[in-house]
Amino acid sequence: xxxxxxxxxxxxxxxxxxxxxxxxxxxxxxxxxPHPVGLGxxxxxxxxxxxxxxxxxxxxxxxxxxxVYPTWxxxxxxxxxxxxxxxxxxxxxxxxALLRLARMLTPVLGLPGALDLRALxxxxxxxxxxxxxxxxxxxxxxxxxxxxxxxxxxxLFADPGVAGYFISPxxxxxxxxxxxxxxxxxxMFFRADRPQWHHYLLVASIAAFAIASKTQMISLLPVxxxxxxxxxxxxxxxxxxxxxxxxxxxxxxxxAAVSGLYFTSQPQRFTMVNAYNQVxxxxxxxSPDPAGDLEWFGLDPALASGSGTHILSEDSVATxxxxxxxxxxxxxxxxxxxxxxxxxxxxxxxxxxxxxAAEFRLPDDYAGSNxxxxxxxxxxxxxxxxxxxxxxxxxxxxxxVLLGGYWLVALIVFLTVTYHRADEPGVQAVGKLGLAxxxxxxxxxxxxxxxxxxxxxxxxxIVVNVCTALTMPLLLAAWLNRKRRGTEGEEQQERTGGEADxxxxxxxxxxxxxx
Amino acid sequence: MARIIALAxxxxxxxxxxxxxxxxxxxxxxxxxxxxxxxxxxEFQTEFEASSLSDVAPPVPCDQPHxxxxxxxxxxxxxxxxxxxxxxxxxxxxxxTRELCDGSQLxxxxxxxxxxxxxxxxxxxxxxxxxxWARGERMYRCDVSPSAEGQLPTMAxxxxxxxxxxxxxxxxxxxxxxxxxxxxxREHVAESVRSWVPIPGDVxxxxxxxxxxxxxxxxxxSEFLGRDVRRTDYRIQAVAYPDVTPAVAQCxxxxxxxxxxxxxxxxxxxxxxxA
Numbered sequence: 101x102x103x104x105x106x107x108x109x110x111x112x113x114x115x116x117x118x119x120x121x122x123x124x125x126x127x128x129x130x131x132x133x134p135h136p137v138g139l140g141x142x143x144x145x146x147x148x149x150x151x152x153x154x155x156x157x158x159x160x161x162x163x164x165x166x167x168v169y170p171t172w173x174x175x176x177x178x179x180x181x182x183x184x185x186x187x188x189x190x191x192x193x194x195x196x197a198l199l200r201l202a203r204m205l206t207p208v209l210g211l212p213g214a215l216d217l218r219a220l221x222x223x224x225x226x227x228x229x230x231x232x233x234x235x236x237x238x239x240x241x242x243x244x245x246x247x248x249x250x251x252x253x254x255x256l257f258a259d260p261g262v263a264g265y266f267i268s269p270x271x272x273x274x275x276x277x278x279x280x281x282x283x284x285x286x287x288m289f290f291r292a293d294r295p296q297w298h299h300y301l302l303v304a305s306i307a308a309f310a311i312a313s314k315t316q317m318i319s320l321l322p323v324x325x326x327x328x329x330x331x332x333x334x335x336x337x338x339x340x341x342x343x344x345x346x347x348x349x350x351x352x353x354x355x356a357a358v359s360g361l362y363f364t365s366q367p368q369r370f371t372m373v374n375a376y377n378q379v380x381x382x383x384x385x386x387s388p389d390p391a392g393d394l395e396w397f398g399l400d401p402a403l404a405s406g407s408g409t410h411i412l413s414e415d416s417v418a419t420x421x422x423x424x425x426x427x428x429x430x431x432x433x434x435x436x437x438x439x440x441x442x443x444x445x446x447x448x449x450x451x452x453x454x455x456x457a458a459e460f461r462l463p464d465d466y467a468g469s470n471x472x473x474x475x476x477x478x479x480x481x482x483x484x485x486x487x488x489x490x491x492x493x494x495x496x497x498x499x500x501v502l503l504g505g506y507w508l509v510a511l512i513v514f515l516t517v518t519y520h521r522a523d524e525p526g527v528q529a530v531g532k533l534g535l536a537x538x539x540x541x542x543x544x545x546x547x548x549x550x551x552x553x554x555x556x557x558x559x560x561x562i563v564v565n566v567c568t569a570l571t572m573p574l575l576l577a578a579w580l581n582r583k584r585r586g587t588e589g590e591e592q593q594e595r596t597g598g599e600a601d602x603x604x605x606x607x608x609x610x611x612x613x614x615x
Numbered sequence: 616m617a618r619i620i621a622l623a624x625x626x627x628x629x630x631x632x633x634x635x636x637x638x639x640x641x642x643x644x645x646x647x648x649x650x651x652x653x654x655x656x657x658e659f660q661t662e663f664e665a666s667s668l669s670d671v672a673p674p675v676p677c678d679q680p681h682x683x684x685x686x687x688x689x690x691x692x693x694x695x696x697x698x699x700x701x702x703x704x705x706x707x708x709x710x711x712t713r714e715l716c717d718g719s720q721l722x723x724x725x726x727x728x729x730x731x732x733x734x735x736x737x738x739x740x741x742x743x744x745x746x747x748w749a750r751g752e753r754m755y756r757c758d759v760s761p762s763a764e765g766q767l768p769t770m771a772x773x774x775x776x777x778x779x780x781x782x783x784x785x786x787x788x789x790x791x792x793x794x795x796x797x798x799x800x801r802e803h804v805a806e807s808v809r810s811w812v813p814i815p816g817d818v819x820x821x822x823x824x825x826x827x828x829x830x831x832x833x834x835x836x837s838e839f840l841g842r843d844v845r846r847t848d849y850r851i852q853a854v855a856y857p858d859v860t861p862a863v864a865q866c867x868x869x870x871x872x873x874x875x876x877x878x879x880x881x882x883x884x885x886x887x888x889x890a
Contacts, residue, residue: 146661146663150663153639160765161662161766175660177664178644178645178670179645179669179671179744180668181659181661181663181672182641190638193635194635197632198631288621296618298618298621301621302624304625308629308632309629309632416706418707419706419707423704
C-alpha cells in the first residue's frame with residue numbers, strides 16, 4: 101500500500117480528494133437542506149421503474165408532477181402493463197444501474213419503500229463529486245486555476261436545471277452524469293503522450309453507458325468514435341502502437357454495435373409518438389401547405405385536421421382510418437428526407453429548437469420541486485443555486501443568433517487551442533474536449549429536433565444545455581492557461597533578459613498533472 | 616495504479632450498460648387472455664394497469680379486494696386489426712373496444728331493471744396482448760369497476776346483480792339538495808329514473824309544467840317503484856336533458872315536500888319492504 105501511495109502524486113491526490121469532499125458536501129446541502137427538492141413526474145417514471153418491479157407510493161389519480169413522490173414500493177406487473185406508454189414494450193436504460201444501486205442504498209439510509217429517490221440523489225451527488233475530483237486532477241494548469249474551473253462545473257451540476265433531476269424518476273441523471281464523467285476520461289485520453297488500452301477502454305465504456313441511457317444519446321456515437329480514432333499519437337510503426345490502434349478500432353466498432361442494439365431495442369411506441377409529434381406538432385403547424393406536406397409523405401391530406409394535436413389529445417387523428425398507414429410511411433429517415441427536400445423549413449425548425457435550447461431549466465409549470473409529505477406547497481419551484489439558469493437567460497433574447505453565435509465562437513476558440521497549442525498537451529486536450537462537447541451539443545440538438553421536435557422541447561434539450569454549459573468552464577480553462585503562459589513568459593523574460601522569447605513556452609510550464 | 620482505476624471504472628460502466636437490458640419478464644406467471652371468463656375479478660394498483668389494453672394478471676377471488684370484474688367476453692370483428700395482421704394502434708383499439716363494451720350488457724350484468732340507471736361505474740375494455748394477437752387470438756373482454764373520484768376503485772364482492780341489493784345503491788344516481796349527482800347511498804333529495812320522454816313543441820324545456828311532468832312521468836316512476844307513486848308522499852319531477860335535440864326529459868322522484876334528505880334508493884327500499 102505504501103508503495104502504491106508513493107507512486108501517486110500525493111499532492112494531486114489530496115487536491116482531488118479535497119475537491120470531491122468539498123463539492124460532495126456542497127451538493128448534499130444544496131439538494132437536502134433545509135428540505136429535499138427534486139422534480140415531479142410527468143408520467144415518465146413508470147416505464148423505467150416498472151422494469152424493476154416498482155411503483156410509486158402515490159395516492160390514486162393524484163397528479164404526479166405537482167409534488168415529488170420519492171418512495172417506490174414493490175409491485176408485480178403482468179404483460180403489457182409495464183413498458184413504454186402503456187404498450188408493454190420494454191424500456192431499456194442504463195439509468196437502471198443507478199436505480200439498482202439506489203435500491204441497495206435505500207434500506208442502508210433508513211429510507212422507506214423498496215427504493216427511495218433520495219438514495220438515488222446520494223448516488224448522483226457521489227458521482228458528480230467524484231467526477232469533479234477527477235477533473236481537478238487531469239485539468240492542466242495550477243491547482244488554484246483548476247479548482248476555479250472545476251467549481252464552475254460544480255455550479256453547473258448544482259443548478260436546479262440539473263440538480264433537480266437527482267430526486268426525480270427520469271432517466272436524465274444517467275445521461276448527464278455520464279457526459280460529466282466523459283470529460284475527465286477524455287481529458288486523460290487526450291493528454292496521454294501515447295494513449296494506452298485502458299484510456300481507450302475507459303472512454304468507450306463510459307460512452308456506452310451514456311448512449312444506453314436515452315435514445316437521443318446516440319448522438320454521442322460519432323463524437324466518441326472520432327475521438328477514439330483521432331488520436332494520431334497512437335499510430336506508428338511499433339507493434340504495440342499498431343495493436344493499440346487496432347484496439348481503438350475494435351472499441352469504436354463495439355460502441356457502434358451497442359448503440360445500434362440499444363436504438364433498435366427501443367419501443368416502437370416511441371418511434372410512433374415521435375413521428376406524430378414531428379408531423380402534426382412540428383411540420384404541419386408552421387407549414388404553408390399542410391395538405392401538400394401530407395401528400396409528400398404519401399398520406400391522406402384530410403389528416404391535416406390533426407395539425408397542432410398530440411397523439412393522446414381529444415382531437416388526435418390517431419383514430420382516423422386514414423392514420424393506419426402513418427407509421428409505415430413516416431419513418432425517421434423519411435422525416436430527415438423531408439427536411440432535406442424542403443430546406444426552407446429548416447430555419448423555422450432551427451429557430452424553434454434554439455428557443456428550447458436557450459432555456460436552461462424546465463418551465464415553472466412543468467413539475468413541482470417539493471416532496472410529498474413534506475407539508476410544503478405543491479407546484480412550488482426550487483431556485484437554489486441558480487447560476488447557469490440565469491446565464492442562459494442571456495441567450496433567450498435572440499436564441500438562434502446568440503446561442504448559435506456562442507457555439508461558433510467556442511468552436512473557433514477550441515479549434516485554435518487544439519491546433520495552435522500543440523506544444524502543450526494539457527491545453528490542447530482542453531481544446532479537443534471542447535470540440536467534442538460542441539459537436540455533441542450540435543448533434544444532440546438535431547437528434548432532438550428530428551425525433552420529438554417541439555414536444556417537451558426544453559426537457560429534451562437538457563443534454564444540449566449541459567454540453568454547451570460545460571464548454572464555458574473549458575473556455576475559462578483555456579483562457580486562464582493562456583493568461584498564465586503570458587505571465588510566466590513575462591516572468592521568464594525578466595529573469596533572462598529576453599532569452600525567454602526563444603524558449604518553448606512549454607518548457608516553463610510545470611509538468612501537467614498525471615493520473 | 617492508473618490502469619487499475621481505469622479498468623475498475625470501465626468495468627463499472629460496462630456493468631451499467633449491460634444491466635440496461637436486465638429487466639423483469641412481465642409474462643412470467645401471466646395467464647392467457649382467453650382463459651378469463653365472465654364473473655372473474657381482477658386486481659390492479661396503478662393507473663397504467665387500469666388503462667392497459669390487455670390484462671394477463673391472474674384473477675383474484677371476487678370476495679377479496681379487487682378493482683374490476685369481467686361482465687362481457689366476446690370475439691372481435693374479423694376485420695379488426697391492421698392490414699398486416701397486427702393489433703391496431705393504441706388509440707384505434709381503445710376506440711374500437713369502447714363501442715364493444717356497450718352499456719346494455721353492463722346493465723344486465725348489474726341486475727338493472729328497465730327503469731334502473733347504473734352510474735358511478737367505469738368500463739375497462741381488454742384485448743389480447745400483441746403476442747396473442749399475432750397468434751390469431753381475438754377474444755376481448757369488458758370489465759366493470761366502481762368509479763369513485765380520486766380513490767382506487769375497490770370492491771370486495773361481486774357486482775353481478777348488485778343493483779338488486781342494498782349495495783347497489785352505490786351505483787344508482789341520486790341528487791343532493793343543490794342538484795349535484797351523488798350515489799343513492801349518500802344523502803339525497805331526488806332519485807333518477809332511466810327515462811327518455813319526448814317533450815312536445817308547446818312545452819318549454821327550460822320550464823316544464825308540473826302538470827305535464829306528472830302526466831308523462833307517473834307511469835314510468837310507478838313502474839320503477841313497483842307501486843303507484845300517487846299513493847305515496849313522493850313527488851315527481853321532469854328535467855330536460857341539456858343539449859339534446861329534439862328535446863327530451865328525464866323523470867325523477869323527489870322526497871316529500873319539507874322532508875329531510877334520505878339515504879338509500881327508494882326503489883330498493885320499497886322492493887326490500889315488499890320482499
